[in-house]
Amino acid sequence: MANFEGTDEHDNLLGTDGDDSFSQISLNDTIDGGSGNDVVHIDLSDAQEDVHYNAVLAAGDTFMVAGAGLQVRKVERLAYLQTGEGDDTLTISGAQGHFEWTGLGGDNCLVVDYSDLDTAIQAFRSYGSYVIQYGNGQSSIDMVDTVVITGTRFDDRFGADGGYGGHLGGEYYGAGGDDSFHYDGYMGYGTVMDGGAGTDTLYVSYGWATTDITFNAVAAATETGISPFWAVNFRNMERLGFLYTGNGNDTLIVSATQGAFTWGARDGTDLLIADYSAWTGAVVSEVVGVVYRITANGVSEVHDAEALRLTGSAYGDTLYGLAGNDSLNGGVGDDLITGGGGHDRMTGDAGADTLAGGIGNDTYYLDDTGDRVTETAGQGNDLVRSTVTWSLAGQVIEDLILTEGASVNGTGNSLSNHITGNSGNNILYGMGGDDVLSGMDGNDSLTGGAGHDILSGDGGDDTLAGGDGNDQYNINTVADLVLENAGQGTDTVSSSITYSLSGKQIENLILTGSGALNATGNNLANALTGNSGANLLSGLAGHDHLNGGSGADTLIGGTGNDTFTVDNIGDLVTEVAGGGADLVQASASFTLDAYVENLILTGTKTIHGTGNGHGNDMTGNGRNNTLNGLGGNDSLTGGQGGDVFLFQTGSGDDRILDFSAAQNDTINVNAYTGGVADNSLVAQVGGNVVITFDASNTITVIGATQANVLAHMVW
Secondary structure, X not given: OOEEEOOOOOOXXXXXXXXXXXXXXXXXXXXXXXXOOOEEEEEEOOXXXXXXXXXHHHOOOOEEEEOOOEEEEOOOEEEEEEEOOOOOEEEEEHHHOOOEEEEXXXXXXXXXXXXXXXXXXXXXXXXXXXXXEEOOEEEEEEOOOEEEEEOOOOOOEEEEOOOOOOOOEEEEEOOOOOOEEEEEHHXXXXXXXEOOOOOOEEEEEOOOOOOOOEEEHHHHOOOOOEOOOOOOEEEOOOEEEEEEOOOOOOEEEEEHHHOOOEEEOOOOOOEEEEEOOOOOOOOEEEEEOXXXXXXXXXXXXXXXXXXXXXXXXXXOOEEEOOOOOOEEEOOOOOOEEEOOXXXXXXXXXXXXOEEEOOOOOOEEEEOOOOOEEEOOOOOOOOEEEEOOOEEXXXXXXXXXXXXOOOOOOEEOOOOOOEEEOOOOOOEEEOOOXXXXXXXXXXXXXXXOOOOOOEEEOOOOOOEEEOOOOOOEEXXXXXOOEEEOOOOOOXXXXXXXXXXXXXXXXXXXXXEOOOOOOEEEOOOOOOEEEOOOOOOXXXXXXXXXXXXXXXXXXXXXXXOOOOEEEEOOOOOEEEOOOOOOOOEEEEOOOEEOXXXXXXXXXXXXXXXXXXXXXXXXXXXXXXXXXXXEOOOOOOEXXXXXXXXXXXXXXXXXXXXXXXXXXXXXXXXXXXXXXXOOOOHHHEEEEOOEEEXXXXXXXXXXXXXXXXXXXXXXXXX
């Protein structure tokens, strides 16, 4: 073996047939190792350009080192390399053995391929240096920014090992074997970690991060991989060893194939999405202090996460939720599922499952009549969504929705339930409480039971029975059948079609929508209400209240003391002779029908009221109204505002009940006097003033003085 040392000159060194060593090699030297296993030590620190040294090529016939003027041939090993201030590159393989490289500056890159090595490697950053260990030695790289490293067919280890120093990013490729890859934020932007063949495990630390991170370990196991942060790409990583995240609202996605893992979630509102549907055994999860533990393909631990989406296996799983809003799916098998705190979603899936929600507004998804649900009073407003016939009786659950299309049934309990059918033919029974029942599509049968219930048939030909209480029926087809018995409360039909209460023990009817619909009452005291269209309302017998709504409506009272609400000048009120003492409440100017006795003006507009030939009671609103009783012995009350009491010949013996000189009320008798004042017609009679035209036509002003009346007469 010969040792060769370079000088400060341009050296030309030729090795022997043995194992030679070349040292102090620098710029512009020429090295020929000759035969044997030769090694070289090179110092290119004075290089003014980028240096690119390829140790693989240097072992061949001739290699010119770019940027250094150095020629190297037949030198099998590089022991030491120092480069200068340029952006330098070293390319090397496992055949070159252990080496050292120190770069003085620039953006330096190491490219190393160990795929032909017969032992595993460990490649990691440690206290500012990058170290590659295998066999009985190691290679050390200082002041290098990026590495591109390919491992062996054995179980290699890549990545950071703690400490501090430059941000050493790059590309890390496993070449077979069960490799482990360790990443932290110091490894820099654009890092690639590719497990290649074998069952590879990834260890990741984002503990310093302040932004939201979504880490999909399932995607990281594929060739496509993921880039969760800083354009870092992880791929072909079959298992996740640990993940540490920072202060953001972070998400971790895993499956059974990732094996046992640890997630330190730290601050923020963090979510675990875990799918164990492919696992070939039971899944058991539990909360131990602040740690959430999952036993399946090993024992995984999650620290400080707030919410969970967990899917179990095809076996009998035991699943517990966290304090947040969790989603727990048992999968196939007889599972035990407990939601814990938060508004949880629990799905039993196939099998006879037992589900308990805990505190919060929980939702249960059921598909087996053998499922069991447990809730305690005061634990929120809870919902069952079921594909099978289901009863809430004996359960502290408020709401039930039947799903899919089977003709299944739903029963409530003593609480105020919301029960909704599906597209099949359902039987819904509310039982006690103030229930809301909706049949949806299909020909449904809805029974409210006790309480003030709301029943909606929706699509199909439905049968609705409210039972005891003040019930409401929402009707949208003529085929809907409403059943009520006498004495079962004050009930209401809300209809989007023309509807009649005739023959039904229902008191009230409301028209909905905007169509020109009709509403007919019965012999009870009905309240009929129109919509925004032009409606025809007919009360029939009973003391009815008719309100047409905003359209130009026709209101027919029938027998009984009826009340009409008028809000459109086009409204028409019709009564029959002997049909009772009737009242119009009008927010528009109105003239009473021949057989309507009373009128009250409402609202805030200046409107006017006109009576008929009967004795009318007429009352104004708070504005300046004109009241004209016409014939009959009328009683007029102006209300607030400066009102005009208008009298025509043949007006009868009328009374003004609230004349006010202070409000500037006036009494207009021009129809009698033709504009000629005659104070003799006005007399003080006790506390009242009487205006006498003849024996059959008088006006009595209650609580007034002659002087005030004369001052406000219109002759």
